[in-house]
Amino acid sequence: xxxxxxxxxxxxxxxxxxxxxxxxxxxxxxxxxxxxxxxxxxxxxxxxxxxxxxxxxxxxxxxxxxxxxxxxxxxxxxxxxxxxxxxxxxxxxxxxxxxxxxxxxxxxxxxxxxxxxxxxxxxxxxxxxxxxxxxxxxxxxxxxxxxxxxxxxxxxxxxxxxxxxxxxxxxxxxxxxxxxxxxxxxxxxxxxxxxxxxxxxxxxxxxxxxxxxxxxxxxxxxxxxxxxxxxxxxxxx
Amino acid sequence: xxxxxxxxxxxxxxxxxxxxxxxxxxxxxxxxxxxxxxxxxxxxxxxxxxxxxxxxxxxxxxxxxxxxxxxxxxxxxxxxxxxxxxxxxxxxxxxxxxxxxxxxxxxxxxxxxxxxxxxxxxxxxxxxxxxxxxxxxxxxxxxxxxxxxxxxxxxxxxxxxxxxxxxxxxxxxxxxxxxxxxxxxxxxxxxxxxxxxxxxxxxxxxxxxxxxxxxxxxxxxxxxxxxxxxxxxxxxxxxxxxxxxxxxxxxxxxxxxxxxxxxxx
Numbered sequence: 001x002x003x004x005x006x007x008x009x010x011x012x013x014x015x016x017x018x019x020x021x022x023x024x025x026x027x028x029x030x031x032x033x034x035x036x037x038x039x040x041x042x043x044x045x046x047x048x049x050x051x052x053x054x055x056x057x058x059x060x061x062x063x064x065x066x067x068x069x070x071x072x073x074x075x076x077x078x079x080x081x082x083x084x085x086x087x088x089x090x091x092x093x094x095x096x097x098x099x100x101x102x103x104x105x106x107x108x109x110x111x112x113x114x115x116x117x118x119x120x121x122x123x124x125x126x127x128x129x130x131x132x133x134x135x136x137x138x139x140x141x142x143x144x145x146x147x148x149x150x151x152x153x154x155x156x157x158x159x160x161x162x163x164x165x166x167x168x169x170x171x172x173x174x175x176x177x178x179x180x181x182x183x184x185x186x187x188x189x190x191x192x193x194x195x196x197x198x199x200x201x202x203x204x205x206x207x208x209x210x211x212x213x214x215x216x217x218x219x220x221x222x223x224x225x226x227x228x229x230x231x232x233x234x235x236x237x
Numbered sequence: 238x239x240x241x242x243x244x245x246x247x248x249x250x251x252x253x254x255x256x257x258x259x260x261x262x263x264x265x266x267x268x269x270x271x272x273x274x275x276x277x278x279x280x281x282x283x284x285x286x287x288x289x290x291x292x293x294x295x296x297x298x299x300x301x302x303x304x305x306x307x308x309x310x311x312x313x314x315x316x317x318x319x320x321x322x323x324x325x326x327x328x329x330x331x332x333x334x335x336x337x338x339x340x341x342x343x344x345x346x347x348x349x350x351x352x353x354x355x356x357x358x359x360x361x362x363x364x365x366x367x368x369x370x371x372x373x374x375x376x377x378x379x380x381x382x383x384x385x386x387x388x389x390x391x392x393x394x395x396x397x398x399x400x401x402x403x404x405x406x407x408x409x410x411x412x413x414x415x416x417x418x419x420x421x422x423x424x425x426x427x428x429x430x431x432x433x434x435x436x437x438x439x440x441x442x443x444x445x446x447x448x449x450x451x452x453x454x455x456x457x458x459x460x461x462x463x464x465x466x467x468x469x470x471x472x473x474x475x476x477x478x479x480x481x482x483x484x485x486x487x488x489x490x491x492x493x494x495x496x497x498x499x500x501x502x
Contacts, residue, residue: 055414069415070263074339078358100335101326105368111326113317114290114310119337120359146364155361156383 004212006167007032007231009186010132011221012213013165015040017128018083023047025068025082031234033085033130033165035225042220077117080158083126086118088164090143091129093179093200095161097122097148105145118147126160132234134166139198151178167235169194170210175203184208238406243456245275248430252276252395255304257285259345259391259426261398261419262467265291265314265475267411269399269432270465272458274501276302276397287391289341289418291467292483295321299487299497303331307391309338313480320487334369336360342418344391349424356385396426399464400448401472402440403433407454410446413470423453432458434472 014036018026026037026048041048042060049066051073052058057066068076076082089112090098099118103109121127127148131138146153150161151173163183164171170183181203185194191204213221221231249272252258258276262268273293283304288294290311297303299321311322325331336344337359347355356375359365361384366372375387398419403409409431411419423429431449436459440447463469466476466483486496 067414070338070417071342074342077339100364105335105364107329108326111318111323113312114308114335115337115363115365116310117338117359119361119363119365120339120357122363123358123361146362146367149362153362156358158358159362 004218005232005237006186006188007235008213008218008221009210010165010167010235011035011039011231012217013170013210014085014130015043015217017085017163017165018045018048021045021048021083023049023081025049025051025076027051027082027084029084029086030130030132031230032132035221035231037085038225039217039220043217077120077124080125083128083162084117084121085128085130086121086148088129088131088138088148090138090140091131091164092140092143092150094150094152095148095164095173095178095180096143096146096150096153097129098143098145100145100147102144115147119149122149122159122161123156124158126162128162129164131164131166134168134194134197136197136199139200141200168197171202179203181205182207184210186210187212238451240405241407241451241455241457242405242436243458245271245432245458245460248272248397248456248458249275249279249281251428252279252281252284254281255283256281256394257287257392259393259396259422260286260288260293261396261417261422262291262293262464263289263415263417264310264312265467265480266415267399267413267417267464267469268293268467269397269463270467271460271463272397272399272430272432273297274465278501287393289338290319290322292319292480295319295487298322298325298331305332305334307334307336307341309336309341313484315475315477316480316484320484335365337363337365340365340386340388341391342421343388345418345421345425347388347390348392349421352390354387354389357388358385360386360388391425393422393426394428396422396429397432398422398430399432399460399469401434401469402437403431403457404438404440405436405457407431407449407451407457408440408447409433409449409454409457410440410442411448412442412446412472416448420448420453423449428455429453430456430458432460432463434461434463434469435459
């Protein structure tokens with residue numbers, strides 16, 4: 001199995017985000033989380049609901065099983081049966097995320113998308129993040145703008161930032177003060193390397209190694225979900 | 238029943254300096270681009286523009302029409318960032334109220350229901366409230382006592398939306414997969430204008446696709462291709478080549494005057 005790529009490890013790490021989710025709307029943003037959600041549905045989590053990125057819920061065979069225009073997505077957000085995997089231009093030690101702007105919000109050095117749904121997602125239901133290029137510029141001491149709400153600012157009864165999957169590691173917030181810790185490093189990556197690429201000290205006790213995809217998962221990824229290998233462009237080997 | 242057909246120029250002729258204009262659609266999808274183009278050419282200025290932002294936001298910023306932009310995001314979908322919106326922000330050219338997408342909808346709904354505000358959890362803990370100190374919270378009067386955001390009504394002077402079909406009385410139909418929030422924009426506005434691909438005598442398709450009724454519409458503009466390069470399925474998808482031209486010209490300002498002249502026609 002030595003030919004397994006880093007991108008494939010990231011796909012299964014994203015699939016594992018949905019373990020135990022059941023009949024929940026999976027809203028993955030970006031290629032690797034999308035492959036992960038589809039893989040989860042084809043393996044451990046057959047009850048997941050997935051949209052086409054527009055207004056339809058599709059079965060694995062791409063038949064329409066539901067209608068979910070944006071207005072109804074907002075209802076699901078508030079209702080809470082959703083696990084979103086968002087990107088992050090910045091994410092910090094307590095899981096605050098920024099997709100709004102770099103610099104001072106009044107006059108940013110770099111305007112990004114805006115708050116989008118991040119504030120609502122993070123106070124309403126489980127949220128994870130996908131970082132394709134783990135670096136000190138993304139994993140920052142403090143985000144410039146809080147779009148997604150982290151543990152040090154958590155509000156309301158439903159805040160639940162689950163995990164951060166990067167091209168180097170899987171991280172979570174399962175520490176007494178909810179500061180970020182390394183759950184596992186991907187095969188071939190050291191804890192030191194993850195720490196060097198992170199602007200704040202990570203908790204690193206009992207760090208495991210991210211599991212490899214099974215033979216069945218590899219086959220699904222390579223022949224069914226991503227036959228043209230787009231995943232390797234998002235996460236180079 | 239009244240015949241509400243009018244021209245795009247007549248619509249924008251009702252928009253005066255300082256007004257608040259809501260624009261329907263979502264990102265680079267079903268934007269009322271014929272009406273936006275007419276607005277670009279009109280003398281109206283100092284506008285507050287309320288939009289789930291796509292190229293409408295960028296173009297109106299480019300033309301210097303925007304005093305304040307109210308948005309949850311601005312994106313061209315297949316191109317993540319709108320270069321004119323970025324420039325307007327990075328040069329401090331516009332005021333903004335940047336909201337969570339759900340707060341935006343809740344603000345429109347409050348206006349539609351003639352309420353001062355509606356409660357929502359979104360925004361709590363985030364910097365939405367930091368940068369918009371005018372947004373207040375409210376405490377539940379019931380036993381839970383939970384603190385919630387009191388999202389104020391986003392009242393509009395004018396709403397501009399584009400649908401697939403309309404009749405001359407202002408009933409209007411969407412044929413694509415998503416109504417977006419065009420009905421809410423109309424209910425939140427004092428005056429409501431719909432452009433459409435085609436004015437019809439009678440509607441085909443399920444009545445559930447009749448998103449707007451004539452109580453919600455003051456003017457109808459027949460504008461084939463009226464969503465411009467944004468998508469208006471099933472009539473047409475997004476013109477990705479033209480959108481790329483827009484984004485390239487908006488990035489390299491040497492190309493902009495030429496593009497803009499051709500774009501306005």
